[in-house]
Amino acid sequence: MNILRIICSPRGRASESYRLSQTVVDQLLAAAPSAAVVDMDATSLPLVDTDYAATLSARQDPTDGRQNRGTLGRSSDLIQSLQDATHIVIATPMHNFTVPASLKTWIDHVVRVRSTFQITARGKEGSLQDRPVYVAISSGGDFGGGADSQPDFLTPYLRHVLGTIGLRNVTFFSVQGTARGADALHEARARAQSEIAAHPFAAGPHPELAAA
Numbered sequence: 001m002n003i004l005r006i007i008c009s010p011r012g013r014a015s016e017s018y019r020l021s022q023t024v025v026d027q028l029l030a031a032a033p034s035a036a037v038v039d040m041d042a043t044s045l046p047l048v049d050t051d052y053a054a055t056l057s058a059r060q061d062p063t064d065g066r067q068n069r070g071t072l073g074r075s076s077d078l079i080q081s082l083q084d085a086t087h088i089v090i091a092t093p094m095h096n097f098t099v100p101a102s103l104k105t106w107i108d109h110v111v112r113v114r115s116t117f118q119i120t121a122r123g124k125e126g127s128l129q130d131r132p133v134y135v136a137i138s139s140g141g142d143f144g145g146g147a148d149s150q151p152d153f154l155t156p157y158l159r160h161v162l163g164t165i166g167l168r169n170v171t172f173f174s175v176q177g178t179a180r181g182a183d184a185l186h187e188a189r190a191r192a193q194s195e196i197a198a199h200p201f202a203a204g205p206h207p208e209l210a211a212a
């Protein structure tokens, strides 16, 4: 098992989303103790550059060396690390009702025409082999649909964009209401922990994980 974790909070390893993602990673490691964990800090990614933007709107990729330079080269490396992973964990806060800029930047690098998806008569079709993706979200308020809940442009967007490249096996866990004080945070953490504990990967080597 190869676990790729994408860290998206400006607070890095001190963040709530990283803390939650670690619970997921620990469950995966319990199922497969020899698994490798590769951490990728999305907050240090550059925005996509001119050659990248031109290439994605062109009919074919460059063959004159530009394909290995700048963010085209970086994108290829990030796509390779996605292909190498058997399990993907995304640790992300909610920023302004959706994904933070760091996660959107990673998405811009890996959702790439002629590479991770193809344009067909049926629309965009993902090229990546499906594999489990676990998303660990932290948010200051609630987005779960209750009376005082805020709009959620994060989970539907991520589900759609990951599905575009072939990743349809996506599970969300969240610690919501981190801005509501210590007691609320404690409760939110406990709720998320029990959801993770109840997930099939916690029950021992899942057939899918054992095969990876």
Ligand SMILES: Cc1cc2nc3c(=O)[nH]c(=O)nc-3n(C[C@H](O)[C@H](O)[C@H](O)COP(=O)(O)O)c2cc1C
Residues within 6 Å of the ligand: 009, 010, 011, 014, 015, 016, 017, 018, 092, 093, 094, 095, 096, 097, 098, 138, 139, 140, 141, 142, 150, 178, 179
């Ligand atoms: C730029 C910015 C925008 C934010 N927007 C939202 C938001 O729309 N909804 C929300 O519930 N919390 C929002 N928050 C609060 C964070 O989601 C919250 O503090 C979260 O627990 C941070 O997680 P982290 O420790 O993983 O970074 C925002 C925080 C920042 C810095």
